[in-house]
Amino acid sequence: MEIFHISAECYPMAKVGGLADVVGALPKYQKSAGHDVRVVVPCYDTKFRSENDFECVHWGTVKLGNFNFPFSVLKETTDKLGYELYLIEINELFNRPNVYGYEDDIERFLSFQIATLDWIIARNGIPNIINCHDHHTAVIPFLFQFAYKYETLKEVKTVLTIHNGLYQGWFGFDKLYYLPEFDLRHIGFLEWNNSINSLAVGIKCANAVTTVSPSYLNEINYSANGLEELFKSVRNKSIGILNGIDFEVWDPSKDEGIASNYSIENFQVGKQKNKEKLCEQFELDSSKPLFSFIGRLFEEKGGDLLPQASALALSENFEDINILILGSGNAEIEKQLQQLRDDYKGNYNVFIGYNEDLAHLIYAGSDFILMPSRVEPCGLNQMYALRYGTVPIVRRTGGLRDTVIDFGDDGNGICHDQASVGDICYSINRAVGLFADKESFNKIIKKGMTTDHSWEKACEEYIKIYNLIIQQNEI
Numbered sequence: 001m002e003i004f005h006i007s008a009e010c011y012p013m014a015k016v017g018g019l020a021d022v023v024g025a026l027p028k029y030q031k032s033a034g035h036d037v038r039v040v041v042p043c044y045d046t047k048f049r050s051e052n053d054f055e056c057v058h059w060g061t062v063k064l065g066n067f068n069f070p071f072s073v074l075k076e077t078t079d080k081l082g083y084e085l086y087l088i089e090i091n092e093l094f095n096r097p098n099v100y101g102y103e104d105d106i107e108r109f110l111s112f113q114i115a116t117l118d119w120i121i122a123r124n125g126i127p128n129i130i131n132c133h134d135h136h137t138a139v140i141p142f143l144f145q146f147a148y149k150y151e152t153l154k155e156v157k158t159v160l161t162i163h164n165g166l167y168q169g170w171f172g173f174d175k176l177y178y179l180p181e182f183d184l185r186h187i188g189f190l191e192w193n194n195s196i197n198s199l200a201v202g203i204k205c206a207n208a209v210t211t212v213s214p215s216y217l218n219e220i221n222y223s224a225n226g227l228e229e230l231f232k233s234v235r236n237k238s239i240g241i242l243n244g245i246d247f248e249v250w251d252p253s254k255d256e257g258i259a260s261n262y263s264i265e266n267f268q269v270g271k272q273k274n275k276e277k278l279c280e281q282f283e284l285d286s287s288k289p290l291f292s293f294i295g296r297l298f299e300e301k302g303g304d305l306l307p308q309a310s311a312l313a314l315s316e317n318f319e320d321i322n323i324l325i326l327g328s329g330n331a332e333i334e335k336q337l338q339q340l341r342d343d344y345k346g347n348y349n350v351f352i353g354y355n356e357d358l359a360h361l362i363y364a365g366s367d368f369i370l371m372p373s374r375v376e377p378c379g380l381n382q383m384y385a386l387r388y389g390t391v392p393i394v395r396r397t398g399g400l401r402d403t404v405i406d407f408g409d410d411g412n413g414i415c416h417d418q419a420s421v422g423d424i425c426y427s428i429n430r431a432v433g434l435f436a437d438k439e440s441f442n443k444i445i446k447k448g449m450t451t452d453h454s455w456e457k458a459c460e461e462y463i464k465i466y467n468l469i470i471q472q473n474e475i
């Protein structure tokens with residue numbers, strides 16, 4: 001089957017979060033299962049773009065209302081990623097260092113979607129499946145069905161995968177003229193609360209909707225930033241498929257970014273070496289348990305709780321623990337986290353920014369990973385942590401609920417129910433006790449390292465959904 005994944009992010013071309021990891025891995029596993037898989041992302045000004053070779057396979061002009069943007073389709077020449085990677089180059093809109101956060105993001109991602117479809121229709125052959133990811137590509141299922149110029153693509157089946165339902169890509173009807181001419185009888189598919197809501201458009205028009213964990217699918221029925229009723233109404237074409245992790249990128253026995261490779265056979269020695277390197281770099285004491293956080297510093301991740309929870313945990317357990325934070329996001333949270341450095345020197349440190357190599361070293365060298373998320377559609381950090389023998393401390397929500405079980409219930413981690421400073425500190429105290437009981441601690445680590453979160457199973461589930469919508473138009 002010929003499958004296209006269309007996304008704003010794809011590791012290693014452009015990564016902001018988990019979306020990139022999924023779009024960089026799932027296609028590879030679908031390709032090894034015998035399918036013909038292509039990934040299409042915008043051509044940002046990233047390191048991967050400048051360090052790799054591309055050939056131009058198509059060019060044209062994308063029309064966005066009165067604007068005309070020249071675009072090219074660039075194909076990565078070696079196929080070394082395990083699938084064909086295509087970049088939509090629209091210099092005026094995407095030749096910038098960041099993926100998101102510009103005033104013209106609506107124009108950027110609408111142009112990206114239209115240019116992609118213009119290219120697909122100009123190619124020989126019609127794909128079987130278009131898998132769109134998040135709101136940046138969610139208008140595509142509508143365009144396929146109702147835009148006159150894509151009429152010959154009407155039969156292509158579309159899947160919308162929701163990695164994060166909080167972000168929805170709203171824009172006003174004053175920008176309706178950006179869309180290619182379509183059958184106006186279907187304008188209702190665009191509308192949600194008097195605006196055009198890209199995510200809602202995709203949810204209504206795609207043949208199937210997937211979320212990145214089964215628990216998240218249940219949660220969005222009552223908490224989805226205004227789309228709860230819509231999610232309920234499409235329940236019959238929705239399914240939650242838990243993400244996998246890419247074992248080729250995330251393997252402590254082969255990871256070139258860490259100080260010492262290790263496996264389940266020698267994790268104690270291996271992890272200690274990584275911890276020493278990390279502690280040396282951040283002036284921490286490697287004999288104490290190390291609690292780390294990696295992620296976007298926003299409320300949805302519980303980032304706002306971190307300064308207070310760190311201060312409280314450190315003052316309660318001073319002498320006993322280290323805390324290390326890697327992340328960026330809300331400026332106020334960043335400032336508060338930086339201020340703690342002076343008060344807890346030697347026990348606490350923070351790196352504000354994005355650093356992929358450091359993230360790998362932190363997974364390898366930490367004892368515990370903190371994930372106090374308010375919302376976590378799947379969450380990959382806990383799965384990387386488990387694989388690297390680092391015990392996750394999570395709030396029970398979304399994919400965290402599906403992947404981490406409390407050690408009190410014979411599980412692989414530490415769980416709490418509230419996104420609160422009190423619950424985080426209570427879990428840290430339990431972790432300090434566990435760390436002191438080496439036999440139990442090592443047993444839990446081993447359990448985590450052998451948990452199978454490979455992509456194979458998830459890949460099969462996606463293919464099953466694709467087959468169902470190809471055969472029956474629905475799931």
Ligand code: ADP
Binds near residue numbers: 016379382
């Ligand atoms: P989300 O996509 O909501 O941000 P996920 O848990 O699904 O969260 O994925 C986060 C991914 O981004 C992981 O691969 C994590 O290691 C990575 N990551 C997040 N913040 C940083 C950072 N500051 N530096 C390096 N990697 C980061």
